Amino acid sequence: MKYSRILLANLFRKKIRTTLTIGSFAVALLLFGVLAAVRVAFSQGANSAGVDRLVVRNKTSIIQPLPLSYKNDILRLAGVKEVTYLNWFGGVYQDEKNFFPQMAIDVPTYRKVVPDVGVTDAEWKAFEDDRQAAIVGRSIADHYHFKVGDHIPIKGVIFQGAWEFNIAAIAKGDNAAGDILPFIFHEDYLEEKRTYGKGTVGWYVVRVENPDNSGKISQAIDAQFSNSPFETKSDTEKEFAASWGKQLGNIKLIIMTIGAVVFVTLLLVTGNTMATSIRERVRELAVLKALGYSDRFVLWLVLSEGLTIAVLGGILGLLLAIVVIPGMSKALAGLLPPLILLPSDTALGLAFALGAGVLSTLLPATSAMRLRVVDALRRV
Amino acid sequence: MAIPLSYNLRSIRVRWASTIVAVLGIAGTVGVFVAMMSLAKGFKATLVASGSPNNALVRRAGSTSEMDSGFDITQVKILKDTAGIARDADGPLVSPEVVVIAAFPLKSTGTDANVQVRGVSPVVLKVRDQVKIVQGRFFQPGLNELVVGSNVAKSYAGFDLGQSVLFGGGKWTVVGVFDAGGSAFDSELWCDSTVLNDVYKRPTNIYQSITAKLTSPAALSGVKDSLSADPRVTVQADREIEYYEKQSRVFTTLVTVLGSMVAGIMAVGAILGALNTMYSAISERGREIATMRALGFGATSVVVSFVFEAACIALIGGVIGCLGVLPLNGLTTGTMNWQTFSHLAFAFKITPSLLLGGVVFALLMGILGGVAPAVRASRANVATALREL
Numbered sequence: 154m155k156y157s158r159i160l161l162a163n164l165f166r167k168k169i170r171t172t173l174t175i176g177s178f179a180v181a182l183l184l185f186g187v188l189a190a191v192r193v194a195f196s197q198g199a200n201s202a203g204v205d206r207l208v209v210r211n212k213t214s215i216i217q218p219l220p221l222s223y224k225n226d227i228l229r230l231a232g233v234k235e236v237t238y239l240n241w242f243g244g245v246y247q248d249e250k251n252f253f254p255q256m257a258i259d260v261p262t263y264r265k266v267v268p269d270v271g272v273t274d275a276e277w278k279a280f281e282d283d284r285q286a287a288i289v290g291r292s293i294a295d296h297y298h299f300k301v302g303d304h305i306p307i308k309g310v311i312f313q314g315a316w317e318f319n320i321a322a323i324a325k326g327d328n329a330a331g332d333i334l335p336f337i338f339h340e341d342y343l344e345e346k347r348t349y350g351k352g353t354v355g356w357y358v359v360r361v362e363n364p365d366n367s368g369k370i371s372q373a374i375d376a377q378f379s380n381s382p383f384e385t386k387s388d389t390e391k392e393f394a395a396s397w398g399k400q401l402g403n404i405k406l407i408i409m410t411i412g413a414v415v416f417v418t419l420l421l422v423t424g425n426t427m428a429t430s431i432r433e434r435v436r437e438l439a440v441l442k443a444l445g446y447s448d449r450f451v452l453w454l455v456l457s458e459g460l461t462i463a464v465l466g467g468i469l470g471l472l473l474a475i476v477v478i479p480g481m482s483k484a485l486a487g488l489l490p491p492l493i494l495l496p497s498d499t500a501l502g503l504a505f506a507l508g509a510g511v512l513s514t515l516l517p518a519t520s521a522m523r524l525r526v527v528d529a530l531r532r533v
Numbered sequence: 534m535a536i537p538l539s540y541n542l543r544s545i546r547v548r549w550a551s552t553i554v555a556v557l558g559i560a561g562t563v564g565v566f567v568a569m570m571s572l573a574k575g576f577k578a579t580l581v582a583s584g585s586p587n588n589a590l591v592r593r594a595g596s597t598s599e600m601d602s603g604f605d606i607t608q609v610k611i612l613k614d615t616a617g618i619a620r621d622a623d624g625p626l627v628s629p630e631v632v633v634i635a636a637f638p639l640k641s642t643g644t645d646a647n648v649q650v651r652g653v654s655p656v657v658l659k660v661r662d663q664v665k666i667v668q669g670r671f672f673q674p675g676l677n678e679l680v681v682g683s684n685v686a687k688s689y690a691g692f693d694l695g696q697s698v699l700f701g702g703g704k705w706t707v708v709g710v711f712d713a714g715g716s717a718f719d720s721e722l723w724c725d726s727t728v729l730n731d732v733y734k735r736p737t738n739i740y741q742s743i744t745a746k747l748t749s750p751a752a753l754s755g756v757k758d759s760l761s762a763d764p765r766v767t768v769q770a771d772r773e774i775e776y777y778e779k780q781s782r783v784f785t786t787l788v789t790v791l792g793s794m795v796a797g798i799m800a801v802g803a804i805l806g807a808l809n810t811m812y813s814a815i816s817e818r819g820r821e822i823a824t825m826r827a828l829g830f831g832a833t834s835v836v837v838s839f840v841f842e843a844a845c846i847a848l849i850g851g852v853i854g855c856l857g858v859l860p861l862n863g864l865t866t867g868t869m870n871w872q873t874f875s876h877l878a879f880a881f882k883i884t885p886s887l888l889l890g891g892v893v894f895a896l897l898m899g900i901l902g903g904v905a906p907a908v909r910a911s912r913a914n915v916a917t918a919l920r921e922l
Binding site for chain 1: 553554557558561562564565568569572595596597600601633634635636644645647700701702733734783786787790791794795798799801802805806808809812813866874
């Protein structure tokens with residue numbers, strides 16, 4: 154620590170350059186944070202998928218229904234623990250642009266298949282007791298200012314008519330991704346009011362006893378219904394979620410590639426600036442060595458200067474990302490699921506900044522260390 | 534008096550190494566900006582090309598897309614007799630349609646993607662005159678036959694002429710390939726609507742949309758009026774091109790907003806890079822600047838001269854950025870159209886105005902990054918700067 158003064162003096166010798174370099178690092182890390190959040194939004198669902206759950210849908214496509222009678226047929230298969238079913242509702246709140254996912258769930262079985270709904274037992278009880286009750290995920294609730302006890306009108310698009318729901322609970326996931334829960338309500342209510350397709354369901358979610366057998370069980374389910382008017386296609390919940398992501402196609406890939414290239418370029422460019430500023434000072438470093446400081450000391454001095462800049466810039470950038478992302482998320486509401494910066498991504502970003510700091514200073518620092526004093530001092 | 538512009542141009546040539554940082558930063562930013570916007574433009578162009586100003590698209594009032602629309606045949610009959618709908622010798626040019634989706638594996642990834650299957654009326658080629666059969670023939674009404682869009686034939690396995698395809702509980706034969714001029718129909722499968730209803734076990738005589746040719750683009754308001762005045766119908770009519778333009782809105786907004794945000798952040802980075810380059814350029818050239826001042830060039834000419842230099846660097850960056858993404862033009866990609874849950878193939882579309890926008894964006898960044906250093910250069914004390922070695 155006694156060398157901190159020389160470190161500071163070096164950092165402050167060209168204030169503008171230091172500030173700009175820190176700024177560039179900050180921008181690179183801000184970009185990294187934003188892209189990481191976008192990636193999470195594009196691949197959402199895959200995060201909350203359970204390993205012991207299968208999704209059974211109509212083989213032709215997800216919009217084709219399945220008969221309700223399949224529930225007991227699936228339940229009879231060996232290795233199946235529980236079966237529940239859902240229906241896609243697809244209504245809008247007040248206006249067409251206020252769209253968020255709504256699903257009708259089979260209340261008695263849902264929690265046996267998906268134990269982590271993100272509500273307390275008391276809240277679930279309140280939901281069970283009211284046929285028009287709904288549970289809504291926190292990010293949707295925040296965006297539309299829904300509160301527990303609110304009476305919400307939803308305009309049915311697939312199932313026409315005016316539907317009314319009471320918010321019974323707001324679901325909170327135990328991690329950031331868990332907050333992206335949809336709006337769920339009683340299947341009974343839908344079944345009673347729908348004008349067509351009674352007795353059909355959108356898709357089944359099956360909980361298996363042993364996740365290792367899920368491949369075999371999917372095959373057994375599909376085999377059971379093959380050659381029937383409603384053939385099925387079963388996947389693990391993870392594969393199911395990923396298949397939606399894949400249909401978005403290479404949009405995610407394009408954005409990520411662009412982002413990665415830019416991020417790396419920014420780091421290289423910034424590193425290059427830092428390297429130049431050290432090369433300019435080779436004579437000074439030689440003077441230090443002539444005064445008797447060890448090679449190792451010179452190496453550390455230069456490295457710690459680079460690291461200070463990288464870490465300061467990195468932290469600044471990530472802080473900015475934390476501030477900016479909720480705003481961006483608002484601007485993209487209805488277009489993308491909420492943008493969330495995961496702590497693991499924050500750590501990764503910081504690691505990248507550190508890595509770039511070390512890499513860009515290591516080269517000039519080692520050459521400074523190896524330098525023969527005489528040579529360096531002779532150069533003007 | 535102005536400093537000759539050749540001074541700056543020569544400076545850039547001699548000190549090219551130190552300008553690389555700024556050039557790269559600006560090139561990257563412009564590249565990302567142009568690429569993202571061309572993605573949005575391409576998507577929009579594909580959907581908009583699907584609609585014609587001369588056609589009306591009729592669906593259930595209040596439905597958001599064809600997917601959640603539905604009405605029965607009596608309404609089709611009423612529409613067929615509405616004034617303003619074009620006719621030829623065989624009757625009104627109206628195609629009542631059924632739209633479903635079916636999943637098929639993509640050639641590129643091997644994973645399933647949803648393809649829109651459209652059950653159409655035999656007169657559809659007269660209603661949508663931009664669609665042409667390029668291989669094979671049109672389907673025979675009443676048979677399980679498919680004609681496939683040109684992108685379907687390219688992107689999915691098993692859609693070659695004469696091949697059989699299994700979906701929806703029926704066996705279909707591919708009898709033709711049609712080209713819809715790069716519109717959304719190129720990503721669709723077409724067949725007889727009655728057969729499709731039957732195979733998908735849907736109630737007969739239920740349709741999701743009607744595409745009708747108008748006698749003239751202006752006839753739409755008359756059709757709209759007579760439909761809304763008729764208590765027997767529950768449908769609304771839109772100009773086809775407007776319907777498709779609206780469908781493109783979600784994705785276009787998403788990509789535009791996302792692209793602008795990323796480009797915005799990068800622009801800040803690029804400006805910082807430009808500032809850095811210009812500040813070091815000026816500190817290296819302190820004596821040169823002082824010499825020019827001593828020769829009689831005014832402070833303003835120094836400012837103008839350095840801003841010009843920054844703009845030149847930015848221009849190089851902008852041009853490199855544009856050239857870098859130019860190969861993307863026409864490249865086909867695909868994404869999910871959330872309005873219909875189906876996969877839509879489209880191409881990047883880089884237009885001259887987009888390139889111009891990119892270059893202007895670059896110049897703006899260069900000027901923003903050049904002004905502060907230029908002002909600083911002009912303020913330096915001539916005597917002190919000349920004395921320094």
